[in-house]
Amino acid sequence: MGMTMTQKILAKHAGLSSVEAGQLILVNLDLVLGNDITSPVAIKAFQNMGKETVFDKEKVTMVMDHFAPNKDIKAAQQCMMCRDFCGNQEITNFYDVGQMGIEHALLPEKGLVVSGDAVIGADSHTCTYGALGAFSTGVGSTDMACGMAIGKAWFKVPSAIKFVLTGKLNKYISGKDVILHIIGKIGVDGALYKSMEFVGEGLASLSMADRLCMANMAIEAGAKNGIFAVDEITKAYVKEHSNREPVIYEADEDAVYEQVYEINLSEIKHTVSFPHLPENTHTVDEIDEIPIQQVVIGSCTNGRLQDLRVAAEIMQGKKVAKNVRCIVIPATQKIYLEAMEAGYLKTFIECGAVVSTPTCGPCLGGYMGILAEGERAVATTNRNFIGRMGHVDSEIYLASPEVAAASAITGKISAPEEVV
Amino acid sequence: MEMKGKVIKYGDNVDTDVIIPARYLNTSDHKELASHCMEDLDKTFTSRVQTGDIMVAGWNFGCGSSREHAPIAIKASGISLVIAKSFARIFYRNAINIGLAIVESPEASDAIAEGNIINADLNNGVLHNETTGEDYQVEPFPAFIQTIIENGGLVESIKNGSIQ
Numbered sequence: 001m002g003m004t005m006t007q008k009i010l011a012k013h014a015g016l017s018s019v020e021a022g023q024l025i026l027v028n029l030d031l032v033l034g035n036d037i038t039s040p041v042a043i044k045a046f047q048n049m050g051k052e053t054v055f056d057k058e059k060v061t062m063v064m065d066h067f068a069p070n071k072d073i074k075a076a077q078q079c080m081m082c083r084d085f086c087g088n089q090e091i092t093n094f095y096d097v098g099q100m101g102i103e104h105a106l107l108p109e110k111g112l113v114v115s116g117d118a119v120i121g122a123d124s125h126t127c128t129y130g131a132l133g134a135f136s137t138g139v140g141s142t143d144m145a146c147g148m149a150i151g152k153a154w155f156k157v158p159s160a161i162k163f164v165l166t167g168k169l170n171k172y173i174s175g176k177d178v179i180l181h182i183i184g185k186i187g188v189d190g191a192l193y194k195s196m197e198f199v200g201e202g203l204a205s206l207s208m209a210d211r212l213c214m215a216n217m218a219i220e221a222g223a224k225n226g227i228f229a230v231d232e233i234t235k236a237y238v239k240e241h242s243n244r245e246p247v248i249y250e251a252d253e254d255a256v257y258e259q260v261y262e263i264n265l266s267e268i269k270h271t272v273s274f275p276h277l278p279e280n281t282h283t284v285d286e287i288d289e290i291p292i293q294q295v296v297i298g299s300c301t302n303g304r305l306q307d308l309r310v311a312a313e314i315m316q317g318k319k320v321a322k323n324v325r326c327i328v329i330p331a332t333q334k335i336y337l338e339a340m341e342a343g344y345l346k347t348f349i350e351c352g353a354v355v356s357t358p359t360c361g362p363c364l365g366g367y368m369g370i371l372a373e374g375e376r377a378v379a380t381t382n383r384n385f386i387g388r389m390g391h392v393d394s395e396i397y398l399a400s401p402e403v404a405a406a407s408a409i410t411g412k413i414s415a416p417e418e419v420v
Numbered sequence: 421m422e423m424k425g426k427v428i429k430y431g432d433n434v435d436t437d438v439i440i441p442a443r444y445l446n447t448s449d450h451k452e453l454a455s456h457c458m459e460d461l462d463k464t465f466t467s468r469v470q471t472g473d474i475m476v477a478g479w480n481f482g483c484g485s486s487r488e489h490a491p492i493a494i495k496a497s498g499i500s501l502v503i504a505k506s507f508a509r510i511f512y513r514n515a516i517n518i519g520l521a522i523v524e525s526p527e528a529s530d531a532i533a534e535g536n537i538i539n540a541d542l543n544n545g546v547l548h549n550e551t552t553g554e555d556y557q558v559e560p561f562p563a564f565i566q567t568i569i570e571n572g573g574l575v576e577s578i579k580n581g582s583i584q
Contacts (some may be wrong), residue, residue: 224509383435
């Protein structure tokens, strides 16, 4: 029986010639990731196991991004624990303030993941690297600890849903609109335990930033992983960022899919997820006036250079609406620098937005933009659960950077065409 | 593996942000996490939960973040078992890895009401509702999962040699 792209990568990493959905396998890992929230729990578990050294100091990475730069004393203690552990273990890829960025923007940029890899991360959005044609999935801290100890993780081989992309995105429509549209269609558990595989001629109009954004939110449909077929755009990205050779896997022609959806990219409109689930999607052209108090442009979903470029283009020469706070967070130091050199940061500041150092901060209600009771935010982040960005009675509307930038100007949820 | 307790019931898509809000993730202390468990969904939970109580919920329990703090907070609150129609996949792994018993059963989730007393025998796959007298059949845990949960989680099981 034919295998999906994900199944082929898993089989290879388990040393098997083939696998099928439902099979339990032990997989050799190319990279084990943790952050400042999940790593302390994993470090305790690792030490509790009685292990002295990690399986490979080149293949374990920790990124201080969630509550860093340290938001309070407890966060500082957690970062210190990670710093000490990585120092003692001589872990090469430890990213602290100054080098760090939001983990899922940082790792592809640093070339730590390439096509064909098998990666686990103690962060649910680890599925982002599927954009590169890698198998990559979020796990908990105990799995991270075992991964650090033995370089392996067990998996149940997932079945898959195939998304055949056709057509081409219209101006000011991006990967975020596509993935919100898909989650609205299949629901927050529509791909539970499964792979989401993205293929088709439509890939040609999706940049790496679009693909990383879409794979990032596979977890919001419950998926084990999201993965994109590798094409010239992927190969060029990997070549630019990594010295490692990509390994390209393609699904067999007779691979079995539980469902196949055809998505015509030309038909995708500006899409927003209303509180309190990513599946509560509406297109901007069908909604009533929704006043907002905050806009966040950033996160592992949409803090990349392309996202900042389009936001700056839309906001150029305008002012953030009165009573709206607009917070822009470049996802990595490199993106920050490039956005500065290109003049985007100047545009944001002249508009009345603030620009923050890279951090996950407000996305998970940590700091750097917490909402008060009854407030509404438009955010380019990935979750709009109850209380996610602050007060239990605040609201988050998930949107593309295009819609977020336009909304910052008008003070209500708006399409970019309204302001450009 | 048997447990008995009073039911505390919730709906669909209970996410990890309401199980333990991220503002408390600056610690991994089990008791401190338990003191904020469920607070954005149910402010009464921490004051009414008793050791041994059983949590029952709908579809996609534990969706969202990979934070292991979520099953840790539930377990440290005294909950002995979570019954749901389905679990989000990372939560499912994490719960087993830290030794929190969980079981999937749409039938039991529909039939069981808040406050019912449930007697669970997971090795044989039977949930008995003492309040209504009903029995619900569930998939028994495979042996290695039973071993992990009985030993208090994957780390303890590796450490004491019960999983090799």
